[in-house]
Amino acid sequence: MISAFETYLHTHAGLTGEEINRISSAATARSIRRNELILQEGQVCRHKTFLVSGLLRTYGIVADGSEHILQFASENTWTLDAESYDHQKPTLFNIAAVERSELLQWTKPAFDRLLLEIPALKAFSEQLIANSNHRSRQRLFTSLSATPEEKYEDFVRLFPDLLARLPLHMIAAYLGISLKTLTRIRHAQLKR
Amino acid sequence: MISAFETYLHTHAGLTGEEINRISSAATARSIRRNELILQEGQVCRHKTFLVSGLLRTYGIVADGSEHILQFASENTWTLDAESYDHQKPTLFNIAAVERSELLQWTKPAFDRLLLEIPALKAFSEQLIANSNHRSRQRLFTSLSATPEEKYEDFVRLFPDLLARLPLHMIAAYLGISLKTLTRIRHAQLKR
């Protein structure tokens, strides 16, 4: 489990073996079951999480009880609620496992220390943040401008691998459309 | 015009006078008229821009010709297309003046040098990026979960000062609703 992470760091961040060891050994491994929460509304996000295997979703619940999904995270990606983590204040969102998942986690003090000690990790981190912002900006634009059908096609294009792993109601909650509309779209596409 | 910027840096970034001078003197001042573009789809975003006065909007145009607004920037805020700026590649968006505006601009090489030379500026920069990400995540969530009426109320709450400065069709393009719906909402609220 650690080794999958080390391979990831090696190929994506270009760190030295010694640096990678330092980062790995500061992590705690953890395994969670389907539907288990790693962050709950009202709590403070105390860890940075790397997903070795499995699938997580970040979602919020509004007044009428409906769930809306901000993000999916799958193998070899990171997840957290940045706002809550950065300022160590209560979050508005939840992070839960869609599938049984294997995680590595760092507390904020531990990771902050690593960032100071390892400039290349800091640089890699900034790059990840920039990517994540870019994606969220892109998604906001789609959310503003696309029809439900285009949103679905976009999703299929961007996350072909997630399609089979997610129940449709979660895809609908991610796209901001109703489950009914999503089934209608899929039905219409079969005819093509 | 420079002095308004220096006051801003002084109160928000906590830099020394010498650092502030260095930053100011690397900037180019520029004044633009209503509807003038400072970035156009297909171009590379070559500058980081600070808005001394006025109002800008960042928008994209989709296949059917409709305009969707990602962001407004007003006095004492920064604007650019980060994706295009970071990688110096063509942008998908446009940035145009809603009102006559006064800008300060830095080229990427110039600003990158400042970031290296002035660690406090780097830190301040990271903070601005984090804030902007947080806002865009928040907005994505609203866009997914709120009704048109809630979106409008949110906008009024967040940007009370912009309300009178923007034509309604731009507010609608920002909220992702039709102009007709926006007028309906406003009409309904008068009755309360």
Added chain:
DNA sequence: CGATTCTTTGAAAACAGTCAATCTGTGTGG
């Protein structure tokens, strides 16, 4: 002051959402 831009309104059509029932497949516990 003239021209453009902006706002409001109406009528009609399109679309997505809600509610409710049924069907399917999967997995768990007996």
Added chain:
DNA sequence: CCACACAGATTGACTGTTTTCAAAGAATCG
């Protein structure tokens, strides 16, 4: 190993809202 329960998917009928198209009046910019 089977039966049952449960989560997920699909469908139908209906409702309500939003959009589209179009026109006219109001306000604002240059």
